[in-house]
Amino acid sequence: MDYGLLVMGAPYSDPAPHSALRFAEAVLARGHRLAGVFFYHDGVHNASSLMTPPQDELNLREAWKALHERHDVPLDVCIAAALRRGIVNEAEAARHGHSAYNLEAPFELTGLGQLLTLQQRCDRFITFAS
Amino acid sequence: MHASEDFLVVIRHAPHNASWLREGLDAALVAAAFGQSVRLLFMGEGALALCKKQQAGAPGQKASLPTIDMLEMYDIDQLNVPERTLNELNLGLESLVDGVSTLTDAQVSALFSQNRPILNF
Amino acid sequence: MTLHILTTAPTSDAARQVEQALNAGDTLLLIEAAVNAALNPQWSCWTQSTYTVLLLEDDLVARGLGDIAKTHQLATVNMDGFVALTEQHEQSVTWY
Numbered sequence: 429m430d431y432g433l434l435v436m437g438a439p440y441s442d443p444a445p446h447s448a449l450r451f452a453e454a455v456l457a458r459g460h461r462l463a464g465v466f467f468y469h470d471g472v473h474n475a476s477s478l479m480t481p482p483q484d485e486l487n488l489r490e491a492w493k494a495l496h497e498r499h500d501v502p503l504d505v506c507i508a509a510a511l512r513r514g515i516v517n518e519a520e521a522a523r524h525g526h527s528a529y530n531l532e533a534p535f536e537l538t539g540l541g542q543l544l545t546l547q548q549r550c551d552r553f554i555t556f557a558s
Numbered sequence: 559m560h561a562s563e564d565f566l567v568v569i570r571h572a573p574h575n576a577s578w579l580r581e582g583l584d585a586a587l588v589a590a591a592f593g594q595s596v597r598l599l600f601m602g603e604g605a606l607a608l609c610k611k612q613q614a615g616a617p618g619q620k621a622s623l624p625t626i627d628m629l630e631m632y633d634i635d636q637l638n639v640p641e642r643t644l645n646e647l648n649l650g651l652e653s654l655v656d657g658v659s660t661l662t663d664a665q666v667s668a669l670f671s672q673n674r675p676i677l678n679f
Numbered sequence: 680m681t682l683h684i685l686t687t688a689p690t691s692d693a694a695r696q697v698e699q700a701l702n703a704g705d706t707l708l709l710i711e712a713a714v715n716a717a718l719n720p721q722w723s724c725w726t727q728s729t730y731t732v733l734l735l736e737d738d739l740v741a742r743g744l745g746d747i748a749k750t751h752q753l754a755t756v757n758m759d760g761f762v763a764l765t766e767q768h769e770q771s772v773t774w775y
Contacts, residue, residue, distance in 0.1 A: 443711045454758040540588040555773035558686045670700040
């Protein structure tokens, strides 16, 4: 089956990203396909490439990135929710005159329409929020 | 109540309380813009989003009432509140914007028994 | 049938709201802070019999509540079982 995930919790403030990653691994282990992960609300912080947890803690951004690299899972981030919270890619940083950016591939800024498309396209759609 | 497979967006957070309300309503508007028939269910403190006298909050904190007023333009005319919510909050229907309909316990649970897309905020 | 996933404690608003959404034959899966419900076998979701209630084992054990859930004879699933539940239920709703 095709699975889509919606993640709405921030890393390290909220258990939702850990739950979602653990679920993603279990979905793949049972032979399903992960068609996409959409980050909304505080979930957009999962995409921050400036995330710097202590060495003995899982770097959640790196964990999502690894999921993408191993299974080609698209990682879509709601652009409106991200910009408000200071999560910007190079193009948006330039557009808004910021001197730095913190969102890079494989994360992609996209509209909410992508969330609805993912929900429609998948056989199963599971939300993680706490 | 018609039993079509409309898109159900559940709002459970009050105005001026994190951005759950605003981001939930945004999702409803986008779904409507995509041509989906959207039904909004305001449960618990989410019902406060329908108070007709609400205003902008702390400096720079946007009001959500303009978004509620905009729903009609997007053809979102199903604004539902559980009777139970109004009783628990001691909130009267007359304090809410026009066009809100109340649902019995059975009608609320029935919304979740039909196979339809649901987003819960 | 719908799979309802609760992530907050049984005393939370979300816990009261999911009870309003549950129908006969549904399944309620308790994850994250919702596994605290293992402490209270009198909780209304445990004492009813129209829908199934399960605890996510990983979160239960992480919080040191595994033995308590056993004593209270409460049912658990592991992560693999969580995915199996989503296979069996076309629809899922998360309450937080």
